[in-house]
Amino acid sequence: MTAVRLLVVTAVRAERDAVARGLGPAAAVECGALPGREMLRIDCTGDASSERADRTAAGQGPVRHRQLVADLTAGGVGPAAAAAATDAALTAAAVRGDRYHLVVSTGIAGGFVPVADVGSVVVADRVIAADLGCETPDGFLSMDCLGFGVSEHACAPHLSAAVARVLGAVHAPVLTVSTVTGTEERAQRLRQRHGAAAEAMEGFGVAEAAAVHGVPLLELRTVSNAVGPRDRAAWRIPDALTALQDAFAVLYTVLARGAPPPYV
Numbered sequence: 001m002t003a004v005r006l007l008v009v010t011a012v013r014a015e016r017d018a019v020a021r022g023l024g025p026a027a028a029v030e031c032g033a034l035p036g037r038e039m040l041r042i043d044c045t046g047d048a049s050s051e052r053a054d055r056t057a058a059g060q061g062p063v064r065h066r067q068l069v070a071d072l073t074a075g076g077v078g079p080a081a082a083a084a085a086t087d088a089a090l091t092a093a094a095v096r097g098d099r100y101h102l103v104v105s106t107g108i109a110g111g112f113v114p115v116a117d118v119g120s121v122v123v124a125d126r127v128i129a130a131d132l133g134c135e136t137p138d139g140f141l142s143m144d145c146l147g148f149g150v151s152e153h154a155c156a157p158h159l160s161a162a163v164a165r166v167l168g169a170v171h172a173p174v175l176t177v178s179t180v181t182g183t184e185e186r187a188q189r190l191r192q193r194h195g196a197a198a199e200a201m202e203g204f205g206v207a208e209a210a211a212v213h214g215v216p217l218l219e220l221r222t223v224s225n226a227v228g229p230r231d232r233a234a235w236r237i238p239d240a241l242t243a244l245q246d247a248f249a250v251l252y253t254v255l256a257r258g259a260p261p262p263y264v
């Protein structure tokens, strides 16, 4: 079976480590693929995942798992940091002649309640740069309206739909913002303009780099807070990190046992 090579980009280490726990139990090793950047590598097909295959297949005969090698990086908060980290990793892989099959942008997010409640999982069908453009008296003009490029990227349609189905997740647009929404007014404006399920700060940056390299994209978010008036005390970050870990355990089975790459 073809080995799947995966690049996972989070904003912070707590998210990266939750992903590593979900993809485990194989140990993550520092692979130092890039100067000045930490990269964890997990080969999910070691002895430990053979045990997992045995558990999964108990009483059903042997189930073969595709080899899955995941590189995990915490690229920083915001679309610029995310784009830089993703491009660096994709360029290094291309130079090594060892290209990735899939890039996953992931972490916690704000949810547009009730489409995505706190504690829920969102898999993007597309990522939208929601505050990159021009504010005018007649409304917001996006990058494509201005003729400066695109303002959204599609995620791998079949894969993202399959992952959402298996996870029981919301499958809808995820916004990328440089400024976290902190008022009901802006939340309503974004809700009406895009019909999105969640907002976060990195997806579009990851997507821009992935598009340049021609690598398919997934964005998977777990909801730690409602989009709207700032209420830090209501954030459920530990729960969202646990949900992220659980979601990646499921993603592992989809990638290791579902349709092989190329992802479409």
Ligand SMILES: O=C(O)c1cccc(C(=O)CC[C@H]2O[C@@H](n3cnc4c(=O)[nH]cnc43)[C@H](O)[C@@H]2O)c1
Binding pocket: 011, 012, 077, 078, 107, 108, 109, 110, 111, 177, 179, 180, 181, 199, 200, 201, 202, 224, 225, 226, 227, 230, 231, 232
């Ligand atoms: O201190 C605050 O009030 C505050 C409010 C919202 C977000 C933050 C962050 O530090 C979030 C940064 C981090 O988490 C993702 N995230 C989570 N929830 C949201 C959200 O509602 N809107 C945008 N981003 C969110 C984001 O991707 C960043 O990586 C602090």
